[in-house]
Amino acid sequence: MQEGRPQPLSPEFLLHLNELTLMIQRAGPQGTATTPATTFARFDWLPDTIAPAPDYRASYRPKFFENLLAGVVAALHRR
Numbered sequence: 001m002q003e004g005r006p007q008p009l010s011p012e013f014l015l016h017l018n019e020l021t022l023m024i025q026r027a028g029p030q031g032t033a034t035t036p037a038t039t040f041a042r043f044d045w046l047p048d049t050i051a052p053a054p055d056y057r058a059s060y061r062p063k064f065f066e067n068l069l070a071g072v073v074a075a076l077h078r079r
Contacts, residue, residue, distance in 0.1 A: 008049060012040035 016038040023034055062070070 006046070008043075008046045010040060010043055012038065013043065016040045 016036060019036050019038050023036065026032075
């Protein structure tokens with residue numbers, strides 16, 4: 001709020017989420033099939049909240065013992 005950015009989640013969405021949480025909590029061991037009474041309008045995510053996930057494998061390099069162990073495992077598979 002101090003930054004002046006808009007609230008990304010509507011009050012209707014938060015109410016719906018709360019209702020779902022309470023329904024799950026009250027389901028009990030037998031479970032029940034119920035329909036939520038609340039709904040919410042579809043909303044668009046704020047651009048700064050949907051950043052692409054970092055690709056950790058692109059910068060990862062196996063360490064010495066990982067390479068050594070991979071060689072041992074490959075040798076055992078050849079037997």
